[in-house]
Amino acid sequence: MTPSASLVRRFQSWVTLSMAAVTVWAAVVGALQSHASHQQSDADERSRTLAVVAMGELLSAEQQAAHELDVYTRWVETTAQARQARAAAQAARLLQDESAAAAHEQSAARWDRVAEALQALSPLLSDPDYAGDDRIYREQASRQSYLEHERQEAASRASRGWGSKADLYVAVITSLAVVLFLFGLSLTIDNWLRYMFVAVGWTMTAVTVAWVLVLAVVPVYATPEDAMARMVEGQIAVNIGSYLEGDEQAVWYGRAVDELTEAISIDELYASAYEWRAQAQLDARLRDRRFDNAAAAADYRQAIAGGNDHAITYTNLGWALYLADDYAGSIQASQTAVQLKSDECVAHFNLGLALLASERATEARPAYDRAIGCIVEAPTRERDWLFEAAVTDLLDLQYVRPGTDGLAEMLERIKELSAAYELFGSIALRATDGEVPAVRFAENIAVDGTPLDVADTFAPGTSAVYTLFEYRGVAPETSWLVRWYRNGALYDRLQSAEWSYGESGETWVVVYGSPLPPGRYDADFYFNGHRVASDRFDVEAGEAVPMERFTSGVFQLTLNVPVGWTTREVSGEDASLIVSRDERTYLYYYTQRTSSTSRELLQDLQAAWQQTYPDVTFGEGGEFYLGGLPGAVYVTAWHNDASGSPVLTYLIAAVDESGLARLIWMQMPQAGSDETYAQYLLPMIKSIEFAGTGG
């Protein structure tokens, strides 16, 4: 054998050995790939299984909550029966029918016993943590479902982790195939190139060894169970907080932040925990900023970095940065959101808003054009909400930074487009010659239409504000709309497809509350989508009893009633009775036909009262406002009730032109009667509206 032949033979031997060694190494990598692939398959299967389990748990929670709500509803009906029976007893006593009163009292006691029996059947009734709030109960009942969902997400993440590992192993195996090819090629070449192929092959093999070592050592990310448990508690607290307002909301959001911070301290890569914590620190409105929006933005960034890089997360990040006055960041995040999802309408609006806020009106206009285009394409149920939110955000910006360039023009445009959409179902405005030259506000209105208590500022507890407006040049086919915004948020609206008040004159519309919450109210008038007038009034802040609107089916009478008071129509007597929670204060209303005047009727009522309560003494009297009826009069009376406690009664009478007499007596304990009258009875009386006297 020549030296050259010997060298060739040695080279061939080494290449053959190299090929065998690389084959073994490829088999090892193949085993690792197989393991990773199995792990991915397991995690994937676990994820699917947990998805089914989470769905089952959610269904279970819903069934449970529905059942508890069912029991609770039964209990509410039972207690309402008891209250109704007590009110009937009270009414019977007023009519001097003691035996009927006793029978009603007995019935009330029976309903009480039934309510007591039901109380033990539901935690909504027996557990003070819920206090009858089924939303809190539903959230708590959904705990296991949320936890299973988190586990499913974790399994899904693990599946992705193992999947990418398996893919990288496949890449390594592919590289090793190339190495084997190079080795094989080197055996067919006679010149120096064969050594280069072998050198490249071994270099690639060395790289794959380092690569596989790193791959094998780096663990697949797995969310710890403790972190998931804390995360779920935080999620529940955020959801409950979102149902609430004010301090109660802040308490739940604070709780959520604590839980989610704990989750993050266990697992610093927990993207969902960051996203939920951001939600608990994010304000809904610019003018009511209470939370740490900069912290919320930081959490959204962490969530995005952790893999929750969805369009909605960027949208929320954009909003958080806008609230934190970082307009440049907000613009960038909103732009990313719309790049990811072109129909993310909120992000389009946020982008326009941030551009306006950063004094870039010329760029804001096309952004708003795209936002409006997005709304037109949005699902119908979202359009109203999107328009409302857009107007509110612009009004808030106007409130916080008045005089912002281009803001007034944009606000006007969005308001009119949304009005057109509301009136016609499209954003095309129609022509109109209608004008509204003057607007004024009043707390009451007389039967003849004369406004009473005209003002721009109303006292706490005001339950209705009549909005009177002059108009001219209005065609009958004009569609019109009135909107009232309270502190920048839509409070109420009234609309009609046609105008039925003549070409010119004055008419009114009314905005109600139970009572109207304090704040600044802006009233906007639209004809065919064009805003033709705007004006504002204020309702002062102060203590006001929460009330609800009650309409008497017997009398076609509507009034505000304090929440928790009982109302009862007394059949056969044409009377309505409204009784306080402690059953010591009430308002009794009834009607009769008469030929007497209001004053004569009041005298008759006083005589009857004198007969029933011989110890009665009468006090001040005079004219009284009663739903705009002319000539209503009243007198006060004191007497001792059956228990010997002094009580004060207002006797009121009003007879209208048709001879229909309306009689009211309002009774309350004499102790604290000033407060009772001012806080409860006077707002009730002021809110009375008789059918036929309204607009």
Add this chain to the structure above:
Amino acid sequence: MPNADRFRTAIAIAIAATSVVGAVLAGTAAHVTSLATDAQSDGFIAVVNVQNTDATSRTSLYQQLRALVDQRHNLAMADALEADAASATDPAAAASLRAQAEEYRAAAQAAETFLSPAYRTADGEVDQDLFLQDQRSFAAKHKDLEPADDYAASTTQRSRALALVASLIGLSTAVLFFTLAEQSRAGWRTAFFVAGLVIAACAVCGTLAVEFGRGWFGGGL
């Protein structure tokens, strides 16, 4: 035939035999992986069955609980009416109250018919856990409700597959040594050949031990 040629022939036979055994192991591993996947699918189906059964059972359970609410409601009212009737001074009123009480009691009894006595506790409640357990036990006669068993079987098969893959790596290493023996000088070739044989024997014995330990091929190839 010279010694060197005989040795080369032995190496060739060893490589061929190892390759054949390797092919059999690879086929077995593929089959076992398929069994693992099947067991996993069975587990998933069992999970769906469990959720399906529980959802249906809970619907029945809440029907019972609603009946319980009706029964309690009507019984409480019947008792209250009877108490009032007992204290009533007017015989006509007492008779009317008793008649009403009877109506409520009849309604309570009607609700009672929806309540299965087997699941009533001593204080008249419905034993919800027992009810759900019974429903599961009944359903288990007709469908697989034990996902844990299926998943355990899947894990076992996966371990088997991994053991087979490990044996395959051993056989590949043995082939490497046979190749070394083929290419080496006289002094080394026997050592490499023996090493290859030992590794191949270990891989085969390991496989046999694993498989015999679990029952040959766990149901057959």
